[in-house]
Amino acid sequence: MQKKYSWYSLLKAGLANQDWDKAIPSSKPKSKYDVIIIGGGGHGLATAYYLAKECGITNVAVVEKGYIGGGNTGRNTTIIRSNYLRDEASSLYEHSMRLWEGLSEDLNFNVMFSQRGVYNLGHTLQDMRDIERRVNANVLNGVDAVVVDHKEIKEQIPIINTSKNVRYPIMGASFQARAGVARHDGVAWGFARAASNLGVDIIQNCEVIDIEVEEGRVKGVKTTQGDIMADRVGCVSAGHSSVIARMAGLRLPVESHPLQAFVSEAMKPILHTVVMSNAVHGYVSQSDKGDLVIGAGIDGYNSYAQRGSAKIVEHCAAAILELFPIFSRVRMNRQWGGIVDVCPDACPVISPTKIEGLYFNCGWGTGGFKATPGSGNVFAHTIAQDKQHDLAVPFHIDRFTTGALIDEHGAAGVAH
Amino acid sequence: MFSIHCPYCKEPRDQNEFSPAGEAFIARPENPEALSDEQWADYVFYRTNLKGDHWEQWVHTSGCRKYFLVKRSTISHEVIEVATFEEIDSENAS
Numbered sequence: 001m002q003k004k005y006s007w008y009s010l011l012k013a014g015l016a017n018q019d020w021d022k023a024i025p026s027s028k029p030k031s032k033y034d035v036i037i038i039g040g041g042g043h044g045l046a047t048a049y050y051l052a053k054e055c056g057i058t059n060v061a062v063v064e065k066g067y068i069g070g071g072n073t074g075r076n077t078t079i080i081r082s083n084y085l086r087d088e089a090s091s092l093y094e095h096s097m098r099l100w101e102g103l104s105e106d107l108n109f110n111v112m113f114s115q116r117g118v119y120n121l122g123h124t125l126q127d128m129r130d131i132e133r134r135v136n137a138n139v140l141n142g143v144d145a146v147v148v149d150h151k152e153i154k155e156q157i158p159i160i161n162t163s164k165n166v167r168y169p170i171m172g173a174s175f176q177a178r179a180g181v182a183r184h185d186g187v188a189w190g191f192a193r194a195a196s197n198l199g200v201d202i203i204q205n206c207e208v209i210d211i212e213v214e215e216g217r218v219k220g221v222k223t224t225q226g227d228i229m230a231d232r233v234g235c236v237s238a239g240h241s242s243v244i245a246r247m248a249g250l251r252l253p254v255e256s257h258p259l260q261a262f263v264s265e266a267m268k269p270i271l272h273t274v275v276m277s278n279a280v281h282g283y284v285s286q287s288d289k290g291d292l293v294i295g296a297g298i299d300g301y302n303s304y305a306q307r308g309s310a311k312i313v314e315h316c317a318a319a320i321l322e323l324f325p326i327f328s329r330v331r332m333n334r335q336w337g338g339i340v341d342v343c344p345d346a347c348p349v350i351s352p353t354k355i356e357g358l359y360f361n362c363g364w365g366t367g368g369f370k371a372t373p374g375s376g377n378v379f380a381h382t383i384a385q386d387k388q389h390d391l392a393v394p395f396h397i398d399r400f401t402t403g404a405l406i407d408e409h410g411a412a413g414v415a416h
Numbered sequence: 417m418f419s420i421h422c423p424y425c426k427e428p429r430d431q432n433e434f435s436p437a438g439e440a441f442i443a444r445p446e447n448p449e450a451l452s453d454e455q456w457a458d459y460v461f462y463r464t465n466l467k468g469d470h471w472e473q474w475v476h477t478s479g480c481r482k483y484f485l486v487k488r489s490t491i492s493h494e495v496i497e498v499a500t501f502e503e504i505d506s507e508n509a510s
Contacts (some may be wrong), residue, residue: 242465253461255439256490301436302490304467310417311432344461401457 003197005108024068024192027201032229033061035383036221037236038208038244040064042073042184043361043368044236045191045202046376047383049107052198054377055384060200061230063223065207068192069185072238072368075338077261077283077295079274080370081118081179083145085134088394088406089347090141095391096374097143097178103373109190111182112288118179119153121277121323123168131174138176148175159270159326166322168280181274181285181293187372211247211358218248218357234359234383239304239339241362248355253400254341254363257298258308260316262335264327266290275323282319292330294320298340298366307337340366345405350379350392359383360397418493423500424480437473439463440485441506469496471509485509 013020035051037044040062052058080100082093104110122128131147138145149172150162162170192202203225211233212219220229235244239256267290276283283295296316299308313335321328343349343363348371350361361379364371378389388396399405419428445451445459464470470490475483485504487497 240467242463243467251458251462251464253457253463255463255465256467299436301488302439302465302470302472303493304490305493309431341465400461401453 023189024196024202027061027196027203029061029063029201029203029206029223029225029228031227032220033201034059034230035232035234036060036228036230037062037234038221039071039235039237039240040068040188040192040202040204041071041236041238042188042191042372043238043364043375043379044234045188045195046372047234047236047361047379048200048202048376049191049195049198050377050380051384052195052200055380057384058199060195061228062192062195062200062202063206063208063221063228064202064204065224067204068202069188072338072340073188073372074185075261075336076184076369077285077293078181078184078287078369079118079179079276079283079285079295080113080182081176082143082370083118083120083134083138083174083176083179084408085137086406086408087137087141089408090138090143092374092378092391092395093371094141094143095377096371099373099377100182101178103187103190107190107194109186109193111187111190113180113182114288115178115180116273116285117175117177118274118276119148119157119173119175121153121173121275121279122171123277123279124171127279128171131172135174143176144178145174145176148173157271157273157275159324160275161323161325168322170323179274181287183288184369187369191372191376208244208247211244213248213355213358216354216356218355232357232359232383232386234361234379236361236379238362238364238368239341241341241360245360248353248358250353250355252341252349252360252362253397254343254349255302256304256339256341257301258303258305258337259298259340259366260296260308260312260335260337262294262296262313262332263287264292264294264330265333267292267330270326271324277319277323280319280322282316282323284320284324291333292327298342304339305337306339340364340368342366344400346408347406348375348395349397350375350382350395351388351397352382352386353397418495420474420486420495421498422476422479422482423484423498423503424482425476429476429479433476433478434474435477437475437483440471440473441509443506466490
């Protein structure tokens with residue numbers, strides 16, 4: 001395996017008949033680790049990476065039931081922003097944003113992080129009041145944000161429809177210039193490669209089927225590739241968090257729903273930024289490959305099926321076409337769903353549990369991708385020190401008992 | 417996309433006509449004052465979120481507007497059983 005990518009390694013491998021080394025070695029599980037991470041998505045891999053890099057714990061296994069990049073990490077619409085309303089949430093997402101800004105160099109892997117800006121549109125007077133409030137909160141928290149009016153939006157995005165003769169005319173938007181997109185599965189590959197370079201075992205096609213608990217302490221996990229012992233287990237299994245929790249006899253304040261997205265055929269550059277609208281319920285950007293990446297909302301019913309209802313897609317397509325009538329002839333290439341675990345307050349759980357040594361990082365709902373590095377970072381410290389990272393403290397699972405919820409529906413809502 | 421047989425309209429209708437209304441058999445505690453914070457949190461926020469055959473409530477929003485029970489697979493979306501609240505409760509649900 002190549003330890004470091006550089007112009008020299010590119011030249012060397014190029015001359016050697018393109019004999020590329022594998023980016024991630026395939027590992028078989030050992031019988032015991034210091035820490036097991038359940039779930040090899042972006043958040044799980046980031047947790048393992050920061051455990052090894054910042055906490056000095058390298059005897060770590062990431063156990064993934066599928067393959068790296070095959071779950072929600074490779075299914076989302078890749079939007080990254082940190083303009084959340086509440087202090088607790090914006091601190092966490094801004095922490096993540098700062099890690100994104102140095103991530104490609106840090107991982108020695110190009111995650112194609114592109115700070116092309118994100119517009120969150122407002123269509124009613126109340127939308128605009130909420131946007132102003134959120135922008136002011138962002139500025140106070142050191143997060144870059146401005147309010148723009150519909151004229152400025154039209155100047156920046158000439159193809160957008162700012163006509164007043166539509167059902168939900170665009171009145172203005174919040175704009176975060178440092179926001180943007182990244183190559184989603186590349187993020188998983190980058191973290192996986194960097195973590196395994198530091199000694200972490202990435203074990204693919206290995207499903208956890210039970211969690212061993214003795215006298216209130218976690219002992220390890222049973223998997224389809226045998227038993228693995230560890231004193232500390234971190235669960236980062238997104239849509240399947242409740243399933244994993246059940247193995248340890250726990251319940252979680254989350255429900256799993258399908259979230260859908262679709263991409264068009266590739267086109268020449270036409271949309272240079274990211275446009276989101278909570279009110280009409282759709283978000284769109286154009287990938288570097290040229291396809292439009294469009295995200296819809298969740299279905300209201302519980303599901304683990306990785307597909308949703310056609311009416312959600314229809315609703316989203318209608319919203320996108322009202323914003324961008326020029327896209328009406330664009331043909332869609334693919335459509336898919338992912339399973340997201342939604343918390344009642346639209347904020348994640350990053351927390352120890354009643355079982356000693358068992359930690360959960362879940363409930364990111366529809367917007368986990370943007371938090372990938374920050375989530376992994378604070379979760380790694382939480383596991384390593386058996387004490388929540390300062391930024392994770394408000395996201396303790398006990399907030400549902402104490403009532404200290406962090407209501408982010410305004411900034412998170414449907415469109416992340 | 418699936419269809420649901422409404423037990424009141426007595427015919428299968430498109431899922432679009434219905435709205436999901438959460439996990440079934442979560443009864444409001446008879447004496448909320450007597451509950452601990454943990455029990456109240458469990459009632460309000462914690463859910464089974466079952467992967468498998470799940471009893472849940474649906475309402476026929478664009479039809480008779482009545483609530484009823486559906487047992488549906490959260491893996492395949494197959495509707496296995498529908499019932500009214502009179503027919504089934506947490507005691508005799510299978």
